[in-house]
Amino acid sequence: MAENLAKAIAGFEAISLSSRTDEVRYERKMGNSELSYYLPSRANGVNDMYLHLGFKAPTHLMERERVRVVWAILRQRHPLLAATVEMHDYDDVRFVDRPAASTEEAINSADANLEYRNQPQDQLIHSYLNGPRTLSNQRISYLVLSAVPTPPDSPDNEPVGEFDLLICAAHFLGDGMALHQFAHDFFTLLGSQKSVQDLEEILTKERIERWGPQAAASGALPCSIEESLPQLTGRFRRAVAAVDFKSTQSKLIGGHVFPRVSGKERRTIVPTVSFDENRTKTMLKVCKAHGVSISAALFALCNIVWARMRPNGGELPIMMYSALNLRPYMYKSPASYWFLAVGYFNVVLPAFLPRTSSDVQTFWLRARQSKDQSARAAKNAMAVYRTHEMSKKRGAQARAWGKEDDQKADGTWVPTPPAPTENEPAAAPLPPKAPSNALIGLSLLGNLDGIYKHQDFESVKMHTLTTGSRQRNGGMLLFGYTFVGKLWLSLGYDVEGFEKETVNEFWSGLQDAVEEFLG
Incomplete structure (x- = not known):
């Protein structure tokens, strides 16, 4: 059987190498969600994602x-x-995929998108976030491995090194869930007992199954989230969805933002803290006893910290936004998990601290409110249809802004006509609209140890995880997750885009609040 497989592989490789043409390609158009990330990324890589993992390995x-x-x-x-x-x-x-014509070509293509460096973690991340863009239309994913080998304890021991892996991917290519599942699969293969020859045989065998003469359409690219979600059918249903979306958007009221500054080039930093395993277990138990998750508690923590910083914050509430995983809503199950499947929801909480109850009571009340609002966003019967409406809105905005950016770059942009003059009738004044400003975005990744099954690669000892993306000027996002048994908080923001004292006060206050309310 092995001999027959070897003959089939050799025959297929020969056919592939002799008959390769550029017509062998798969392609599909981007959906609105993908476009909303692609068009802003073209100039400087806004939203290009990274996942950093620090680990020890032979x-x-x-x-x-x-x-x-x-x-x-x-x-x-x-x-x-x-x-x-x-x-x-x-x-x-359009995404365009040209399958490799041979195992050798597949390996060479991977090698061209792999870089070895000798940089510490902070420098590795800084260069990706603030240096020239790593990705492009021709390279939408990339691996960077930084190695600092350490000598063996004795001549009989195998050398073990300290490594940093940076997985880079454009956001229109996928989302955080794809990044983490990929990292798990990568280390599972890498940390296995298979030799390089064994791995090459897997590559070749899977090439035959995917691209050989008897292969089905399994090589096709996964479809967009808009195609994978249940569709809006019928004029009446589409009208109802549009009205529901507009009504929902009008209720998103937020009047609090971090003070901004301008005039300097963007520089993203990612201060990160972790809490040891014992303290993390205590925090999880405390949250469970109050009927909430760590994710819901983080909304409440941000709310309490800001309310303390702004005791006279006025009547407008504090609004925060977060990502909604759309994969559970899909009715198609693509062979690949690399696709973009995120929506958004908002949590709106009061900006004041009541005098009639303690801050501890207020904190847990708002944590439960955050949980309820998050659950309503995820479980609402209109969630899928709101996603379709938001996708259309974001796509239209991205196309308009992308066209404007290009016109400004080539000098053909014409500004919006000025307001009517005294001789021209003015339109009737619109009623004042409540502000819809978000204080901060929260990326709540949950328990990542549920994805990274560390026993699947026992020879690799992970110890650090940081994630984020290249930002536009004035960008800010708070990450919260548990990894290797620890709770991690990471604040990625443009240090040149905000008033430093306010951000520092918030970040310090957030860490103190974790101690105060979660133990």
Whole structure:
């Protein structure tokens, strides 16, 4: 059987190498959600994601010859990773995948999108976030491995190294869930007992299954989230969804923002703190006893900290936004998990602290309010249809802004006509609209140890995880997650875009509030 497989592989490789043409390609247009991330990213990589993992591992596992084959296997399993982007118009941008013609070509392509460095963690992340853009239309995913080998304890021991892996991917390619599942699969293959030759055989076998003469359409690119979600059918249903969306948006009232400054070039920093396993267990028990999750508690923590900083904050509430995982709503199950599937929801809480109850009572009340609002957003019967409406809105905005950006760049932009003069009738004044400003965004990743099954790669000892994206000027996002048994808080923000004293006070107050309310 092994001999027959070897003959089939050799025959397929020969056919592939002799008959390869550029016509072998798969392509599809981006959906509105993908476009809303792609168009702003073109100039400077806004929203390009990264996932950093710090770990120790035997040095032989991290040799380039092995890493590039693992990378090639995963690029083949998830074709968007190896795809390129072609833009024909603002509403016609396409993913294009040209399958490798041979195992050698697949490995070489992976190797060209893999870089080895010798940089510490902070420098690695800083260069990605603030340096020249790493990704492009021709390279929408990339791996960077930084190695600091350490000598063995004795001549009989295998050398173990300290490594930092940076997984880079454009946000229009996928989301945080795809990043973390990919990292787990990457380390599962890398940390296995399989030799490089074994891994190459897996790559070749899967190539035949995916691209061989008898292969089905399994090589096709995963469809957009708009196609994967239940569709809006009928004029009446579409009208109801539009009215519901408009009504929901009008209720999003927020009157609090961090004071901003301008005039300096963006510089993103990512201060990060973690709490040891015992304290994290205590925090989880305390939250469970009050019927909430750590995620709900983080909304309440931000609310309490800001209310203390702004005791005369006025009548307008504090609004915060977060991402909604849309994968549970999909009716299609694509072979690849690399696709974009995020929506958004908001949590709105009072900006004052009542005098009739303690801050502790207020905190747990608002944590439960955050939980209820999050649950209503996720479980609402209109959630899918609101997602469709938001997707259309974001897509239309991205196309308009993308066109404006291009016109400004080539000098053809014409500003909006001025307001009517005295000789022209003015339109009737519109009623004042309540502000809809978000204080901060929260990316609440939950328990990542549920994704990283560390027993699947026992020789690799992970100890650090940081994630985020390249930001636009004045960007800010708070990450909260548990990893290797610890609670982590990470604040990614443009240090040149905000009043430093206010951000520092908030970040320090947030850490103190964790101690005060969660123990």
